[in-house]
Amino acid sequence: MAAKRVVIAIFRRDLRVSDNPLLHALATQADSAKPDYFLPLYVFQANHFEVSGFIKDGSPSPYKPARSQVGGYFRCGKYRAEFIAQAVLNLKESLESLGSGLAVRVGMIPEVVRNLAHGLAENGCKVEAVWMTSHEGSEEKTDEKNVESLCNDMGAEFKLWVDEKYFIDDRDTKLKDNLDDLPEIFTSYRKNQEPLRPKPRAVLPTPMKGDLPAFPEISAIPAQHAPFSIPEDPAALVEAVLQPIRDFLPNMPPFPEDSHSVHPFKGGEGPAHERLKYMIQSGIAGNYNKTRNGLLGVDFSTKLSAFLAQGCLTARQVHHAMVGFEDGTDVTFKDVEGYGQGENEGTKSIRYELFWRDYMRLCHKKNKDKLFRLQGPQNKYADAYANENANGNGHAIANGHVNVNGNANGTAQVNGNANGTVQVNGNGNSANGNGETENSKKKVEWKSPRKETALENQKPDCETIASFLERFKAGTTGMGFIDASQRELMRTGYTSNRARQNVASFLAKHLGIDWRYGAEWYEMLLVDYDVSSNWANWQYVAGVGNDPRGDFRIFNPVKQAFDYDKNGDYVRAWVPELRKLERLENLFQAWTASDEDKESAGLTDNIMATDPIHKIRFTVDVKPRSNRSFRGNRRARKSAGAVGNTSPQAPETNGHAESNGDGKLVNGASPRRYGDSLIVNGSQRAPGRGGFFGNGGRNDAIGTGRGFSGGGGYIYSPYQVGAQGQNGFHYGGRGQRGGGGRGSGYQRGGYRGRGDRGRGGHNYGDHQ
Numbered sequence: 001m002a003a004k005r006v007v008i009a010i011f012r013r014d015l016r017v018s019d020n021p022l023l024h025a026l027a028t029q030a031d032s033a034k035p036d037y038f039l040p041l042y043v044f045q046a047n048h049f050e051v052s053g054f055i056k057d058g059s060p061s062p063y064k065p066a067r068s069q070v071g072g073y074f075r076c077g078k079y080r081a082e083f084i085a086q087a088v089l090n091l092k093e094s095l096e097s098l099g100s101g102l103a104v105r106v107g108m109i110p111e112v113v114r115n116l117a118h119g120l121a122e123n124g125c126k127v128e129a130v131w132m133t134s135h136e137g138s139e140e141k142t143d144e145k146n147v148e149s150l151c152n153d154m155g156a157e158f159k160l161w162v163d164e165k166y167f168i169d170d171r172d173t174k175l176k177d178n179l180d181d182l183p184e185i186f187t188s189y190r191k192n193q194e195p196l197r198p199k200p201r202a203v204l205p206t207p208m209k210g211d212l213p214a215f216p217e218i219s220a221i222p223a224q225h226a227p228f229s230i231p232e233d234p235a236a237l238v239e240a241v242l243q244p245i246r247d248f249l250p251n252m253p254p255f256p257e258d259s260h261s262v263h264p265f266k267g268g269e270g271p272a273h274e275r276l277k278y279m280i281q282s283g284i285a286g287n288y289n290k291t292r293n294g295l296l297g298v299d300f301s302t303k304l305s306a307f308l309a310q311g312c313l314t315a316r317q318v319h320h321a322m323v324g325f326e327d328g329t330d331v332t333f334k335d336v337e338g339y340g341q342g343e344n345e346g347t348k349s350i351r352y353e354l355f356w357r358d359y360m361r362l363c364h365k366k367n368k369d370k371l372f373r374l375q376g377p378q379n380k381y382a383d384a385y386a387n388e389n390a391n392g393n394g395h396a397i398a399n400g401h402v403n404v405n406g407n408a409n410g411t412a413q414v415n416g417n418a419n420g421t422v423q424v425n426g427n428g429n430s431a432n433g434n435g436e437t438e439n440s441k442k443k444v445e446w447k448s449p450r451k452e453t454a455l456e457n458q459k460p461d462c463e464t465i466a467s468f469l470e471r472f473k474a475g476t477t478g479m480g481f482i483d484a485s486q487r488e489l490m491r492t493g494y495t496s497n498r499a500r501q502n503v504a505s506f507l508a509k510h511l512g513i514d515w516r517y518g519a520e521w522y523e524m525l526l527v528d529y530d531v532s533s534n535w536a537n538w539q540y541v542a543g544v545g546n547d548p549r550g551d552f553r554i555f556n557p558v559k560q561a562f563d564y565d566k567n568g569d570y571v572r573a574w575v576p577e578l579r580k581l582e583r584l585e586n587l588f589q590a591w592t593a594s595d596e597d598k599e600s601a602g603l604t605d606n607i608m609a610t611d612p613i614h615k616i617r618f619t620v621d622v623k624p625r626s627n628r629s630f631r632g633n634r635r636a637r638k639s640a641g642a643v644g645n646t647s648p649q650a651p652e653t654n655g656h657a658e659s660n661g662d663g664k665l666v667n668g669a670s671p672r673r674y675g676d677s678l679i680v681n682g683s684q685r686a687p688g689r690g691g692f693f694g695n696g697g698r699n700d701a702i703g704t705g706r707g708f709s710g711g712g713g714y715i716y717s718p719y720q721v722g723a724q725g726q727n728g729f730h731y732g733g734r735g736q737r738g739g740g741g742r743g744s745g746y747q748r749g750g751y752r753g754r755g756d757r758g759r760g761g762h763n764y765g766d767h768q
């Protein structure tokens, strides 16, 4: 008798039956072409999950623990593990309701497929083909290659399906395989592709019961290979996944009283569609642009990310559900405000975000493993180095802990993105304006907690950085907003996009620590972890990503807290030790509380209050409100001047600088094109990037005549206020004031720049 023909389909991040190209193809095949059996398969991969919970007899696991490369953290913590286990069970139920089933296994994909093929062969079945959907990621690609070569050995067909989970399918972007055409800046890409709304492909129909070929006889399917076994009972399966990681974080603080997760969702296609429907019915979608930056509350953003990450839902399903509401074609939404009135600002913004997601994946596809590289895909600090060698005049990007000793004399400037520990020192005169620099040939250094990877003479030393990192992870840095987010993440597996941006910026820019520790920490903890979205976002915020303007994005977590946690509810929710602090500035940085307030709040021995790992001087009442030029008030200057060196001659503001709201900085008498410029160099203009401020050049306000003002300055709060109509603003903040021709000194604590609000400032408006 001829062997029965079997097609195996490996599910990875496609945990759904609807809008599934692979199932659709199989269901619509001519009967004559259909295989005898169809075997859907999900593997809990030993390189991603801790799989020892599937061993019942106490044998050792044959696999290495699944740990991250830099920090050695679990690759998949309990929130995502549970979510995935639920989604797998949900998929199994859905397939069963279609008359099929799902084999669940543990191990590495190629070996599981080999074992299945051997066992099936012993039971009169021949694996005719193995299908899987292509995913980004080198591990995923390795699996694909290994399964393909296994198929070659077995004489089976291998079919790799295009991943269709994206908002706009690759086949419709016109980039095709030529990712060299992918713009480095998201906005440019989006503009290239607009209008977005007509672009997504149609959703594919869900197979009907009986459309799929039969599931093989259970007796014909070989059992899980030893020493593992797969529990039949769903609850036991979830327990097997969770058991080794149940206490994955020792010393986890108790769940704060009266706080709640904003991500209470179970994994699976069913819950994904419930959420999608609710999102439109409740008006979340229509108001998304107004509420998306909320920090506390389930409904402040869509909370679809985890479903999208595991493929429980596709982006085009989200799009089509919104189209049903916008066009008035889905009566489920007939009572919702805006029904039948076309795309509104809320639904449009959701499309933008889904397109961001696509973009992150395309960056990954283009840059491949460079996504995990410390210096980023462009290795741009090496470029800066080369550049600076070439002309010595100001392409230096000083980040983190590099001193750029620029020699600025009126026509030369050093533009640096300097954070707290950076100094940009003017070195006096230079005849030709090409500042020869002393240290500027250094590449950027990231601080490491490990001696093997730290640079010699790293400051602070490795032990200190290790302790900073521990406190960063535990949420005890003393920076209220950061600590709240880290604890929320640790306790729930979710934290908002606004908080993520601040956390990433804090680690990379304020602390200058190797950002990959943060990315891996997120990989472990995020319920919605997605390799492309996580790593590309981290690179982006760390300033080494695809977008070359990344250096200029520094979030001031105190300013951000004032803007987005207006009453301090978020910090109080997740950092209960601080709840008794009444003043917001104390809540956001406990060290600023008076001794008396510390005492009455019970914080006299709390390191968040007594020994914060980073301090930001921030005064509340100088927040610029209009896009007119303004002069930082005395208090502001005094306060800013007090940062760092408490220089009595806290520099004046940027004198005549003003922003006209149009991206122009008028600096002294000479107007300077600013909005998009990286370097404004005397009379030169160098187009570059938004988000940089300073560069008084020879016309700086206090008339040094030389040097630069704030060029390398610490950019305070380059934050997006797109919703309010600006592309961002920055304060001159605690920058450096280049000594320029005044000799060597620099004056930290700088000035509070004036008039810096306006459309031309920091260009982050398009992001998130």
Ligand SMILES: Cc1cc2nc3c(=O)[nH]c(=O)nc-3n(C[C@H](O)[C@H](O)[C@H](O)COP(=O)(O)OP(=O)(O)OC[C@H]3O[C@@H](n4cnc5c(N)ncnc54)[C@H](O)[C@@H]3O)c2cc1C
Binding pocket: 292, 301, 302, 303, 304, 305, 306, 308, 309, 350, 353, 354, 356, 357, 358, 360, 495, 496, 497, 498, 500, 501, 504, 522, 526, 528, 529, 530, 531, 533, 534, 535, 537, 538, 541, 768
């Ligand atoms: C450092 C950092 C790490 C991140 N890691 C991840 C990650 O591992 N997985 C992940 O899905 N998102 C990640 N994001 C993006 C974003 O924070 C989350 O997608 C969002 O917070 C999820 O909540 P939501 O579904 O309510 O989003 P919404 O605001 O409702 O957005 C709708 C959808 O758009 C997509 N989206 C929104 N913003 C982004 C973005 N910046 N990049 C990519 N997609 C976006 C998501 O799929 C999201 O579900 C990260 C962002 C940062 C700054």
